[in-house]
Amino acid sequence: FVSFESVVMGPPDAILGVKTRFLKDTSEQRTNVSVGKPVVLEAVKKAERLILENDARIKEYLPIAGDPEFRQATKEFCFGADAKAVKEDRVATVQALSGTGALRVGAEFLNTHFPGTQVYIPDPTWGNHFKIFGNAGLQTHKYRYLDVKTRGLDFEAMLADLRKAAPGSVVVLHVCAHNPTGVDPTTEQWAKIADTVADCKLLPFFDSAYQGFATGDVEKDAFAVRLFEERGLPMLVAQSYSKNMGLYGERIGALNVVCPSKDAMTRVMSQLELVVRAMYSNPPRHGAAIAATILTNPELRAEWLVELKAIVDRILQMRKGLREAIEATGAPGDWSFITNQIGMFTFTGLSAEQVASMEKNYNIYMPSNGRISVAGLTDDKLDHVAAAIRSVL
């Protein structure tokens, strides 16, 4: 029988748990570089004013699949309005509890209809990927991704590992701004990955959590997904608006499943709705209303894209500043990876011990894998972070 007394303590989350420790730290020099610091965008504030004025049905249930306007807008944002799969209505799209929820609904759907499916996940990857797919009952495997020597993509090893996967296996691919490494395939490498996926009959499950955060251009950042769509490949794509709209706590995202026909899409939609209904019934309204308003209102969309570009430009400045601050300490080694990597994070290669020492002596808070959220840096913190890194080399 159930006895809550027998429940053991679970481990703190490797990423979200860091912020908890940061908040307990009262020192002046405490610095949180673990997760993004959500600035509320002007476009979001304006969208919320519009929603409050116009949306009379503000508290009704949404349909199981979510806000219809959001679903169409997010699909077009991901694949492009002119994508064949979109125009032929072959993409099954359900609103999701952000990227995590999209991945989980997709994993449950796969396990329900294709039990025993093997899922190949990059090494390293986002800290939650293995648990999401594992908890849904799927078999997870690593594929080599980062070459720790060059700090670049271990491309041949990645392809070799994918070629070893059984046909029908799922391969998780970060669309852009790979977390935690900040290392992405080049466009030529994406073409070869698409060839390998097609030849080996693998099923891509794209994780699109940073569209717009890699280059500041939302169209360019969707390159990989759109290349695979143009090839006519089936795929799943999990989307998140946590980072690119700063809607973290609104939990707004989507799961897209590209199907071979409109009829198949209709059947997949019906099965996705069964997963959603039994998991949380239907999704929250507010985040979907914000995202749909920004995506479909031309003035707000334009304003949003300008704000997003400014955020990405500031991150590039912080990368340059951090690299120069570290080099100014006379730190040994090549720090060019800090400005070569893209997206929100830089993967420093610091060990868990070095990270713990930086927390203890310099009150720097970051995940034990050595990832620094550059988005969390400000000019006045650069020298402090650089000194902390210098102290552990």
Ligand SMILES: Cc1[nH+]cc(COP(=O)(O)O)c(/C=N/[C@@H](CC(=O)O)C(=O)O)c1O
């Ligand atoms: C690659 C990736 N995919 C999905 C998510 C899910 O985010 P959501 O808010 O559910 O849409 C995150 C979040 N990453 C950051 C926060 C977290 O760990 O949840 C992070 O890596 O810091 C990712 O980095």
